[in-house]
Amino acid sequence: MASLNVGNLGEYLREQRRTAQLSLRQLADAAGVSNPYLSQIERGLRKPSADILQQLAKALRISAETLYVQAGILDEREREELETRAVILADPSINERQKQVLLQIYDSFRKENASAADGTADGAAPAPGGGVRAEGRTEDAAAAEPPAGATEPVAGADGDGGRAAGGRAGDGAATPPSL
Known part of the structure; x- marks a missing residue:
């Protein structure tokens, strides 16, 4: 566990409390902690546990993870x-x-x-032509052809539903789509 950065945490808590327009007493009551304890946290004198930070986050209606980052418990x-x-x-x-x-x-x-x-890629490596080589075969979404007998276009890699320049996927036509 990383060392706690209680000074910045206290400042951050005070700022969040003021933004939420809560008094120290109101936040302490809502979080289930004592006024003196919350005051000590805000002044950087106490190191709250993850459970206390979670209670404070809930009372402030912010994510507990945000407080964990401020306390140095969790990285970004x-x-x-x-x-x-x-x-x-x-x-x-x-x-x-x-x-x-x-x-x-x-x-x-x-x-x-x-x-x-880390420089230790495990499995997926670039294949010639820009596809991804997986299990000995090359998959290139841009070169995908519709299955034989398909009546609907096959979705392309760019999310256009398989249509290219207004035509059906794979037919190379540049005609406008029918309405």
Whole structure:
């Protein structure tokens, strides 16, 4: 665990409390801590636990991760990762299985990028022509052809639904789409 940066934390808490237009007593009551204890935290004299920081964050209606970063418990990248995960898990428009799949993909990308940054890429390497080589084959989304007998366009890599210059995917036509 990193050492706590209680001076900056105290200043930050005081600023957040004032922004929320709460008195020291009101915030202490809402967070379930004593006035003297909160005052000591704000003055940089006490090191609050992660649980106390979470209670304070809830009372201030800010993310606990933000306070953890201010206290030096969590670094900025970890906070961003936690917030990304929280947003995915809170999305009501996708089901639990989809959420888990998204989190697995997210973890995979983070691991891949961390490996690439360390110079130890594990598996995905650039292939000739700009595709990605995976398991001995080259996948290049721009060169994807629709399956034989397909009546609907195949989605392209650029999210245009497979349409290129107004035509159907793969036919090379530059005619306007029919309405």
